Amino acid sequence: MTTPEDALDRARAAAHARRDRYGEVSPTRLGPPYDRIRARLSEWAVPDPTGYEIRSVRRVGAPITWLKRGLVRLLYQFHAQLIADQSRFNLLALNYVRTLEERIDALERALADATPATPVVVATPVVVAAPVDAAAGPPSSAPADPAAGPPSSAPADPAAHPDGAPETSVGGLR
């Protein structure tokens, strides 16, 4: 008899031994379906109501449904403006979130790459520049030299960006 404590090991061994009988089996995706959510976010950002969803379930529902759909058609121009405004906000917010996500990814990669001897310093927004001699003036916007080591945590210089909104730099990897 197999004990309950031994059952999982036996099942794993049997799965290994009979693998070819099962053919190709993809592993279980564990956790919430974030991939499906991400894939559909843009679609959800643009409201797309359909007039066919407008109905009435009352006893004299048919004329009420007809009236409601007529009102929606009459108000189409107004609703189109509302939807355009809302879609603009949704898409820009979504784009902003994606930008943030990319920055977090970059941060995580930088942290993973950092060795204990060379800690990554996450600076406030700053344009990454080639190593600069402190006496030589403000940094240029030249790309970072990865071999130059971690960036300093010096405060941002707004003048370093043409429109005054400095890029954010993450450990010289961005």
Place this chain on the structure above:
Amino acid sequence: MTVVHQLLSGAGPHDAITTEAGVFRAHFTAWGWGGEDHAYRIHPRLDAPIQPAAALTPAPDDVVLLHHSAGWPRLDDVLTLPGRKLLLYHNVTPAAWFWVDVPGLAAHCQLGRDQLTALVAAADATAADSAFNAGELAAYGAANTVVVHLLLDRARLGAGDPVVTGTARRTAGIRVLFVGRLSPHKRQDEVIRAFGLYRRVHDPAAVLTLVGDPIGERYVEELRALADRYAPGAVTIESGLSEAELAARYRGADVFLCLSEHEGFCIPLLEAFSFGVPVIARPAGAIPEVAGDAALLVPDADPVVVAELIALLAEDAPLAQELIRRGSERLRAFAPEAIAPRLAAAVRAAERVAA
């Protein structure tokens, strides 16, 4: 006299929280305590003495037991209720499980989680129906949470002695069962996939029954498509069963397979133990706490391992009998006489803190 009112965000005929509120009320009445039960949304088919939330007018010394399992429609009304508040956290499923299939429910769950900080701050005492839920509540600032496990009403389904009523073991054509809401986080999709693999390699006559109310038609359609692909003709999906019908499904089952990834408690595990059905489960949420050593817990992301566990249970009768015996033992930890004193202690904690 102690007076305990219960407030639910919603109450329905097949709702576990509503059922538990009824069991709580029976205990309160037996202890000579007063109070009434209220809910914001009451299902028209509910046959229970639950009144609208607007009719709740507690006295300052009364205890209001807030059953929290989803977002409250008017949180300020709840927070400003007179009386001493006992927050009982039943868990709120993370919204991420629902955004794709049921966005309205996802928003409701997100609201339920967002409201937890304010609810914890306003509560005089907190309780949770598992240590897992108590741990989640601690993250929102709750301290000294009393764990009051869900009270299983075994008489409701008419379960007898599991060792005696366990079905004669089948080694072929076995019946696999899962009971739980048809919802993405319950992972019926993976149950179908693992069952399909088992059926293909070990037992072409095996059948799977999934019992539960759907959260949305789209998800059920996805499950039906999966069933047609992995185990055509062998999967039955049933909803709206009576208690007698549900009991019959348990009695006819050889294996209970639960691959759910989020459970604040999981009553069907105890129901399976009650009917002498050996359990395979994923150790997610409160499942290890509820199952103890009475289930085969499988954390693997490999459905072939799950299929092999089903085969092991089907072929190894002593193993199945040992799990049935342990399941019967496990039920003692969830007997009303073990849990009712904790319920009383939670109410007393709310009275004591506020006094």
